[in-house]
Each structure stands twice: as C-alpha cells, then as structure tokens.
Amino acid sequence: MRNLRTVAHPFCLCLLLLLSSSLSALDRQPGADYRARRVALSKMLDGGVAILFAATESEGPSAIYGFRQDNNFFYLTGWAEPGAAVLIAAATEAKGNTPARAYQEVLFLPAHDRFQEKWTGPKLAAGDPDAAALTGFDRVASLDQMHELLQQLLPQHVEIYTATAQAPDSTPSTMPMEWLKRVNAVPVYASFQDAGEKIAELRKHKDAGEIERIRHATDASIAGHRAAMQAMHPGLWEYQIAALMQYKYMDGGCERPAYAPIVGSGFYSTVLHYSLNSHQIHDGDVVVMDVAGEYGMYASDITRTLPANGHFTDRQREIYNVVLGAQQAVMRAVVAGKSMLTGRDENSLYMVAYNYINSHGKDLHGEPLGKYFIHGLGHRVGLEVHDVGEGVLDKGDVFTVEPGIYIPEEKIGVRIEDIVMLDESGKLMNLTAALPHTPEEIEAAMRH
Numbered sequence: 001m002r003n004l005r006t007v008a009h010p011f012c013l014c015l016l017l018l019l020s021s022s023l024s025a026l027d028r029q030p031g032a033d034y035r036a037r038r039v040a041l042s043k044m045l046d047g048g049v050a051i052l053f054a055a056t057e058s059e060g061p062s063a064i065y066g067f068r069q070d071n072n073f074f075y076l077t078g079w080a081e082p083g084a085a086v087l088i089a090a091a092t093e094a095k096g097n098t099p100a101r102a103y104q105e106v107l108f109l110p111a112h113d114r115f116q117e118k119w120t121g122p123k124l125a126a127g128d129p130d131a132a133a134l135t136g137f138d139r140v141a142s143l144d145q146m147h148e149l150l151q152q153l154l155p156q157h158v159e160i161y162t163a164t165a166q167a168p169d170s171t172p173s174t175m176p177m178e179w180l181k182r183v184n185a186v187p188v189y190a191s192f193q194d195a196g197e198k199i200a201e202l203r204k205h206k207d208a209g210e211i212e213r214i215r216h217a218t219d220a221s222i223a224g225h226r227a228a229m230q231a232m233h234p235g236l237w238e239y240q241i242a243a244l245m246q247y248k249y250m251d252g253g254c255e256r257p258a259y260a261p262i263v264g265s266g267f268y269s270t271v272l273h274y275s276l277n278s279h280q281i282h283d284g285d286v287v288v289m290d291v292a293g294e295y296g297m298y299a300s301d302i303t304r305t306l307p308a309n310g311h312f313t314d315r316q317r318e319i320y321n322v323v324l325g326a327q328q329a330v331m332r333a334v335v336a337g338k339s340m341l342t343g344r345d346e347n348s349l350y351m352v353a354y355n356y357i358n359s360h361g362k363d364l365h366g367e368p369l370g371k372y373f374i375h376g377l378g379h380r381v382g383l384e385v386h387d388v389g390e391g392v393l394d395k396g397d398v399f400t401v402e403p404g405i406y407i408p409e410e411k412i413g414v415r416i417e418d419i420v421m422l423d424e425s426g427k428l429m430n431l432t433a434a435l436p437h438t439p440e441e442i443e444a445a446m447r448h
Contacts, residue, residue: 026080026255027216027296029209031136034078037202038105041076042090044198048159051150051180052076052195053173054084057120065256070172071383072163072199074297079135081123083110085146085176089153104153107137108146147185156187161195196388203382204389205396210298210382211421214398217295218419218431220252221245221302225435228289229445234308238263238277238287245291254293258300258385262290265308269413270406272375281308286316288413292385299385301400302432303417310446316412317439318361319405322369323414324437326356326403330377336426339393341378347392350377353403363407372405381419397422398431 041050054077055070069080077086089104112125124131126142141149154160163171180186206214224245231244242261250256260275266285268274281287285308292300305323307316333339333352340347358370378400380387393399402417418432436442 027213028078028080029207029213031078033207033209034076035105035136038076038086038088039103040202041195041198042088042103042105044201045088045090045161046159047090047092048161048193049090049154050086050088050161050195051173051177052086052163053176054079054082054086055172057082068256069297070163071297072196072203073172075199075203075383077107077135077137079107080297081109083143084108085143087150087153098155104139105137106139106141106149106153107135108141108143109135110143147180147183150180150185154187154190156189158187158190159193160186160190161193161198163196164192164194200388200390203387204380204391205394206382206398206421207396211396211398213296213298214300214381214419214421215431216252217249217254217258217293217298217300218302220249220254220295221258221292221300222432222435223252224248224291224293225289225302225304226445228291229304229306229436229442230448232281232287232306232308232310232446234281234283234285236281238265238268238279238281241281241287241289242277242291245289246293249291249293252293254295256294258292258294262288262303264288264413267408267411269305270408270411271413272404272406283309284313286312286412286414288415290415290417297383299381299383299387301381301385301417301419302435303402303415304435304442305414305416306442306446310443312439312443315410316414319369319407319412320414320416320439322357322361323403323405323416324439325360326353326373327401327416327418329353329356330401330403331420331428331430334393334420334422334428336422337392337394340391341393341399342376349401353377357403357405364409369405369407372407373403374406375402375404378402378417393422395422395424395426 052073054073057067085108087106091103092101094100109126126140131140162177163173165171227248228241228245242263262275263277264274265281265287269286269288287306290303292302330349330352338347339349341349357373358368361369380389380399398421400417404415406413420430423429436445
C-alpha cells in the first residue's frame with residue numbers, strides 16, 4: 001500500500017492542479033452564489049425535488065466555439081463540464097407517518113474515461129480529491145450511483161421538477177429522464193412538472209456577480225464597436241467589420257459571440273436578422289452593426305448605426321434622430337415595479353417608443369413612420385441574449401432598449417441598442433453609456 005500511495009499521490013496532485021486550472025478558465029461566481037440559487041429553487045418546489053441534466057458535448061458547427069453548458073444547469077450549479085446531473089430536494093416537515101427531510105443536494109459527475117480525456121482533457125469525477133470543494137456541493141456522487149441513490153432518496157409520492165419541452169424539441173434532461181423512468185429509478189407514483197418557469201423567475205433578476213459579468217461582456221463589446229467606427233469606410237466588406245469586432249471583444253476576454261454578428265449596409269440595414277455579412281459597403285450607405293460577445297456565460301447585446309463614409313446625409317440624420325429621440329423617451333419613462341417592455345397598455349415602454357416614432361417625421365409619401373418600427377422594444381439579457389423572464393421590470397433587471405426604423409424604399413435602416421439595468425435603488429443605469437449615441441458623437445468617433 002505504501003508503494004501504491006507513492007505512485008498515486010503525484011498523479012492525483014497533478015490531476016487536481018489540472019482540474020483547478022480548467023475550472024478557473026471560465027469566470028465563475030463563488031460557489032455560495034450557486035448554492036443560494038439552489039436553496040431558493042428548493043423553496044419553490046412545494047416539498048418536491050428537481051432533477052436536471054447538463055448538456056452533452058456536441059459535434060459539427062454548433063461546437064465551433066467549444067462546449068457550452070445548458071443555461072439553467074449552469075445557473076444552478078456553476079458547473080461548465082458536460083454530462084453531469086443535479087438533484088435538489090426541498091426540506092420538508094414531518095407529516096403523519098412521513099418523517100421530516102432536511103434540504104439535500106447532490107451533483108452527479110461522470111466517471112473518468114481515460115481514453116476520452118486524451119482528446120478532451122481531464123475531467124473531474126466524484127472520487128477525486130476535493131471534488132466537493134471544487135464544485136461547491138454538499139455531496140458529489142458518480143452518475144453510476146444515480147439509479148441507486150434516487151431509489152433511496154425519493155419517496156413514492158413525490159413531484160419531480162425537471163426541464164421539459166414541447167415536441168419535437170428536447171432539453172438535455174429529456175432523454176436521461178425517460179431512461180430513469182424506464183429503469184424504475186424514480187417512483188412509479190411520482191408526478192412530473194416543468195422546472196423552467198420557476199428557474200426563469202429566479203433568473204429574471206440579476207445578482208451582483210451576474211451584473212459584473214454582463215458589464216465585462218459589454219465593455220469588451222464596446223471596444224469592438226469603437227474599433228468598427230475607426231475602421232469603417234466605403235469599399236470594405238461587411239464580414240471584415242464583423243471579424244474586426246469579434247477580434248476586439250474576444251481580445252477583451254469574451255469566450256464567444258453572444259449571437260451571430262449582424263453587419264448590414266445599404267438595403268441590408270433594413271433586414272432585421274441579416275447575418276450573411278456578405279456585401280460590400282458603398283459610399284452613402286448606412287451600416288447597422290448588431291454585434292456583441294459573451295463573457296463567463298453571460299451575454300451582451302449592442303447595436304449602432306454608422307454612415308459608411310463618416311458623414312450622415314440630412315435624411316439619414318433625420319431618421320437617426322427620430323430613433324434616438326424614441327430611445328431617450330423610453331429611458332425617461334422607465335419606472336421600477338411598473339414599466340413593461342412589451343404590451344399595448346399605458347405602462348408599456350414599447351408604446352412610448354412607437355408613439356414617439358409615429359409622431360416624428362414622415363416617409364417619402366407623407367405617411368407616419370410608426371409602421372417602420374417592426375420589432376419589439378427590448379428584452380432581458382443574461383445567460384441568454386434574449387433572456388428568460390416576463391412581467392414588469394424591477395430592481396436587478398438587465399435589459400435592452402432598441403427602437404428602430406427600417407425603410408427599404410430608401411435603403412435606410414437605423415437601430416440604436418443599449419443595455420441598461422435597474423439598480424437596487426430603482427435608478428436606470430446605462431451600461432453602454434460610454435459608446436457614442438448622437439450623430440455628432442458617431443461622426444467624431446469615426447474621424448479619430
């Protein structure tokens with residue numbers, strides 16, 4: 001045994017160092033933050049349990065930027081490696097013949113596959129030293145034990161919350177949960193509920209660590225937009241601008257794009273989700289750039305509109321100022337606990353923007369411009385660029401304000417998109433305030 005320890009100890013130490021390094025590659029929040037979320041979710045389960053599975057490693061185009069964890073799984077665990085599972089069991093009081101149950105949580109990790117790890121790098125397994133400390137979980141078990149542990153831990157009559165989806169879609173939990181049912185790992189009398197809405201309610205309001213990561217992604221993305229302003233000129237291709245912006249925000253620490261970059265010039269400035277980025281930029285074009293990165297799993301989302309030659313025409317400036325005026329009107333109208341991004345009632349920020357656009361300026365036929373504002377005003381931002389969460393905006397919400405006007409007949413599309421948040425006092429903070437907003441500021445930035 002002494003000789004075995006002598007051989008094994010250096011290996012374990014080396015593995016632990018490698019694992020610690022790989023875990024720190026992604027900027028995770030402290031383990032206590034994720035535990036607090038798990039405890040908060042447990043209190044919403046009415047005595048039930050949540051069972052969620054991590055994403056698995058993918059192949060093909062979706063893996064260009066490497067494995068990315070399922071958003072809900074990462075939100076609850078901070079765990080960025082594939083193939084794991086989590087059990088969260090709510091604390092319950094004694095009732096009749098059923099004893100009380102303390103809060104329980106288990107992270108299930110795959111066993112080591114030494115051959116696969118030659119290709120993908122070392123992974124943490126349940127039996128590794130400090131597995132609990134590295135993951136921040138009370139208990140870490142092997143996936144091979146999941147069948148047995150669920151049979152021990154789950155009462156016959158229990159509500160199981162998991163990630164469900166409408167056919168033909170699926171989630172990382174769909175197939176594993178079906179397998180657990182087939183092998184009788186979960187009780188016959190268990191009922192199944194969707195955990196998505198409950199997790200979405202938690203994800204809606206961002207904590208300090210989440211805001212810090214959104215700020216980082218936003219600051220790096222701002223650097224990308226500034227680089228584009230300085231490089232822009234007729235004759236470039238849209239993909240060259242997109243590539244420059246991606247280089248700058250990844251140089252600033254972002255791991256990947258938050259979404260496919262959109263750089264649309266001329267007529268293509270009026271195409272909302274144009275992502276081919278395949279046309280040459282001409283003198284006299286306006287160029288819509290909807291480009292941002294992701295840092296520590298958290299997205300940014302920024303749009304600016306530039307004149308290709310550095311100078312807006314009178315008509316382009318007129319349309320731009322209408323969009324800017326609508327955005328400013330919305331920002332003045334935001335009230336924590338009252339305002340909604342969408343809808344058609346008096347508390348809808350969308351209607352503030354629409355009414356401003358529809359009462360300022362005309363098209364070439366003398367018609368109001370409201371019909372050219374053809375998308376929503378904004379959305380929450382977080383682990384997804386269009387993050388989960390409905391209802392009124394409140395403290396801790398991070399969201400976009402992005403009015404736009406798109407007139408194909410004139411080949412003029414203008415969108416101005418900023419990320420804002422409501423701080424703990426309910427005050428609106430613009431996270432993209434450092435990026436030029438007015439036509440004059442943009443023209444000045446393009447000269448330097």
